[in-house]
Amino acid sequence: xxxxxxxxxxxxxxxxxxxxxxxxxxxxxxxxxxxxxxxxxxxxxxxxxxxxxxxxxxxxxxxxxxxxxxxxxxxxxxxxxxxxxxxxxxxxxxxxxxxxxxxxxxxxxxxxxxxxxxxxxxxxxxxxxxxxxxxxxxxxxxxxxxxxxxxxxxxxxxxxxxxxxxxxxxxxxxxxxxxxxxxxxxxxxxxxxxxxxxxxxxxxxxxxxxxxxxxxxxxxxxxxxxxxxxxxxxxxxxxxxxxxxxxxxxxxxxxxxxxxxxxxxxxxxxxxxxxx
Numbered sequence: 001x002x003x004x005x006x007x008x009x010x011x012x013x014x015x016x017x018x019x020x021x022x023x024x025x026x027x028x029x030x031x032x033x034x035x036x037x038x039x040x041x042x043x044x045x046x047x048x049x050x051x052x053x054x055x056x057x058x059x060x061x062x063x064x065x066x067x068x069x070x071x072x073x074x075x076x077x078x079x080x081x082x083x084x085x086x087x088x089x090x091x092x093x094x095x096x097x098x099x100x101x102x103x104x105x106x107x108x109x110x111x112x113x114x115x116x117x118x119x120x121x122x123x124x125x126x127x128x129x130x131x132x133x134x135x136x137x138x139x140x141x142x143x144x145x146x147x148x149x150x151x152x153x154x155x156x157x158x159x160x161x162x163x164x165x166x167x168x169x170x171x172x173x174x175x176x177x178x179x180x181x182x183x184x185x186x187x188x189x190x191x192x193x194x195x196x197x198x199x200x201x202x203x204x205x206x207x208x209x210x211x212x213x214x215x216x217x218x219x220x221x222x223x224x225x226x227x228x229x230x231x232x233x234x235x236x237x238x239x240x241x242x243x244x245x246x247x248x249x250x251x252x253x254x255x256x257x258x259x260x261x262x263x264x265x266x267x268x269x270x271x272x273x274x275x276x
Contacts, residue, residue, distance in 0.1 A: 012038050016104040025159050029094050031081045032070050040076035042066040044136035045111030045266040049239040051103040055092045062089050063236045065131040082131040108239050109265045118147035120200045126154045126209025130162045132231045141170035154189030158182040190216040201226045218269040228269040232260050249273045
C-alpha cells in the first residue's frame with residue numbers, strides 16, 4: 001500500500017533565522033532557515049510561504065518548495081529552500097545574509113506518496129523543480145526505498161542543472177538532459193524518461209517542473225499505464241485555500257476544481273488538467 005509521508009495539515013507562522021544563503025549557479029540560490037520543530041518536520045512535496053519585509057512592491061507571501069532538512073546531531077533544526085531570482089522578492093532574498101530573518105508560514109500542502117514495493121521509481125525534475133525531488137531523493141536514497149531509483153534531471157543548459165554533486169553521491173541512477181546539449185542528452189528529459197518507463201511500466205513517476213514538462217510526463221504515464229504524481233508549482237496569495245487563486249480543473253469533471261495549496265501541491269497526474 002502507498003504510504004503518504006504526512007497527511008495532517010499542521011502549520012506555524014514564525015520569524016525564521018537565515019543560517020546560510022549560498023549561490024548554486026547563475027541566478028540560483030540555496031537558503032537554509034532555522035525553524036521550530038513543527039516546520040522542521042516538513043516532508044518532500046510540501047512548501048512554505050515566505051514574506052520578505054520592507055521590499056517595495058512586495059505585499060504577498062511567495063511559495064517555495066522545501067528542498068530538504070537542516071540536521072544538527074542527527075535532528076532536524078531547519079529547512080532548505082532552492083530558489084531562482086525572478087522578481088523583487090527573490091532578488092531581495094538573494095541579498096540577505098546569515099542572521100537576518102524572514103516571515104515564514106508552513107509547512108503547507110500534501111507531499112508525495114511512495115509505494116512500499118520494489119518497482120522502479122522514476123524521479124523527473126525540470127529546472128527549479130529540483131527542489132522537492134532532491135528532498136525526495138535524499139529520503140529514499142538513504143535506504144528508505146527497496147527498488148531502483150532513476151533520476152531524470154533537465155534544464156535549458158548546463159547552468160540550469162542544480163545539485164549535481166549531491167545527486168551523484170546518492171544511491172540512484174542519474175540521467176541528464178539539456179535543451180542546448182551542453183550537458184547530458186540534447187533535448188527534453190521526457191524523451192529518455194519515456195524510454196525508461198516503457199521498459200518498466202509497473203514503476204511510478206514523481207515529477208516537478210514547468211507546466212509543459214508536467215503535461216508531457218502525464219501523457220507518458222497515461223500511454224504506459226504507469227502511476228504518476230506531479231508536484232504543481234504556481235503563484236499563491238495565501239497558501240491555505242482562502243483566496244482560491246491556485247485552482248486546477250479536475251480531469252473528467254468540467255467545472256470542478258482542486259486547490260493546489262490544500263489538495264496538492266502533489267497530485268495524481270490523471271486527476272487534474274495541467275495548465276500550459
